Amino acid sequence: MNIRLNFALAALLLTPAAFAAEITVSAAASLSNAFKDITVQYEKQHPQAKINLNTAGSGALLQQALKGAPVDVLAFADEETMDKAAQEGLIDSKARHTFARNSLVIAAPAASTLRINQLSDLNAPAIKRIAVSNPASVPVGRYTKAALEKAGLWAALQPKIINTQHVRQSLDYVARGEVDAGFVYNTDAALMRDKVKVLRTVPTTTPVSYPIAVVKSSQEQTEAIRFVQYVRSAAGQAVLKRYGFAAVR
Numbered sequence: 522m523n524i525r526l527n528f529a530l531a532a533l534l535l536t537p538a539a540f541a542a543e544i545t546v547s548a549a550a551s552l553s554n555a556f557k558d559i560t561v562q563y564e565k566q567h568p569q570a571k572i573n574l575n576t577a578g579s580g581a582l583l584q585q586a587l588k589g590a591p592v593d594v595l596a597f598a599d600e601e602t603m604d605k606a607a608q609e610g611l612i613d614s615k616a617r618h619t620f621a622r623n624s625l626v627i628a629a630p631a632a633s634t635l636r637i638n639q640l641s642d643l644n645a646p647a648i649k650r651i652a653v654s655n656p657a658s659v660p661v662g663r664y665t666k667a668a669l670e671k672a673g674l675w676a677a678l679q680p681k682i683i684n685t686q687h688v689r690q691s692l693d694y695v696a697r698g699e700v701d702a703g704f705v706y707n708t709d710a711a712l713m714r715d716k717v718k719v720l721r722t723v724p725t726t727t728p729v730s731y732p733i734a735v736v737k738s739s740q741e742q743t744e745a746i747r748f749v750q751y752v753r754s755a756a757g758q759a760v761l762k763r764y765g766f767a768a769v770r
Contacts, residue, residue, distance in 0.1 A: 542744035543571040545591055547582040549598035549660070549731070550687040551623065551706050555764040556596070562760065563751050570744055578687035580658025586611055586736065593739035594748055596731060598623075598688075598706075599660035603732040610737065616746060617734035620753050621766040624707045625664050625723040630698045630716070637720040640672040643681070643702070651681045652691035652703030660729075661688045665704040667726045692717065708765040730769070 548556045553576045560572045575582070579597040583606055586592050595612060597603050600619070606612045627643075629635050635647065643651060656662035662684075669675040685691045688705050695703040696716040706729065710719050733752055735745045751757050758768060 542569060542741050543573065544593035544739070544741045544744050544748060545573040545575055546594040546596065546748065547575045547577075547586065547590075547592045548596040549579045549582070550576050550689045551598055551661070551709055552576065552596055552731070553689070554712060555708075555761050555766065558760045558763075559752060559757050562756060563748060566751075566756075567747070570748075572748065578654065578659040580655075580660075581687075583611075584658075592736050593741055593745040594733065594735055596620075596733040596752070597660065598729070598731055599663065600727075600730055600732055601663065602660060603734060606734065612734040613737050614734075616749060617732055618749065618753060619730050619732050619769050620757075621731040621761050622769060623729040623731070623766055625661065625668065625725050625729060626705060626707045626710055627702050627720045627723060628692070628695050628705050628710045628717045629702045629720050630695060631718050632698075633701070633718070633720075635702065635720060637702070640669065640674055640721075640723070643674065643678055648701045649681060650683050650700040650702075651678060652685050652694045652700040652705075653682045654685045654688055654691055654704070659685075659687055661691070661704060661706060664725045664727075664729060665723075668723050671726060711765045731766070 556574055560574055564570055579602040583602055587609060607614050627637050653665050654662035656666040666675055683700055688709055691703040692705050692709045694700045696713050710717050733749050739745045
């Protein structure tokens with residue numbers, strides 16, 4: 522009897538990971554670097570926890586969740602996508618918070634000589650290809666489309682627009698010189714200062730804000746809520762600030 526008990530205790534001691542709280546966090550592509558750092562810090566502070574980070578365009582992440590992909594926390598790059606998640610009954614609205622802000626910019630390859638004083642300058646013959654994320658599913662694309670529509674340029678620029686799946690793809694196109702310019706977030710452009718430069722900050726019709734929420738179907742509600750709280754804490758906000766995100770006032 523004692524031998525069996527000792528064996529059972531030894532097995533428990535050797536397999537602590539089996540009792541760890543493991544959650545999946547689906548975050549917008551523009552949050553990739555910041556959330557990787559936040560995850561590392563969080564797991565150091567809570568060694569029993571395991572965070573699986575899944576990043577993509579906000580629209581794609583929403584569709585994954587709606588189709589039943591296992592996810593505990595959603596962090597999007599716009600309120601509209603989170604509104605859709607709420608309408609579908611996917612999230613706990615009481616555990617939804619706006620935790621960061623960003624800005625939309627026009628970026629060009631570092632060696633570019635282009636100047637953009639106003640959005641209408643995008644009509645210049647020298648600008649032949651402009652990277653814009655798909656506005657039907659990607660927040661940065663929606664912000665871009667709204668800004669260009671307000672300036673009366675959306676239709677006129679269609680022949681030049683190269684659609685991308687998410688903001689990081691637009692950034693890559695700019696960095697490799699595959700487009701003359703691209704609409705990205707300021708935080709993304711800052712990641713490649715040696716390869717891209719910001720030509721202009723673009724005023725948006727609505728603030729570029731990032732909401733986070735716990736998914737109702739999460740089997741690890743306590744851990745999911747604690748992770749959201751960490752993102753909003755001074756430690757989490759310090760990481761976001763380091764990557765250029767602005768605090769929510």
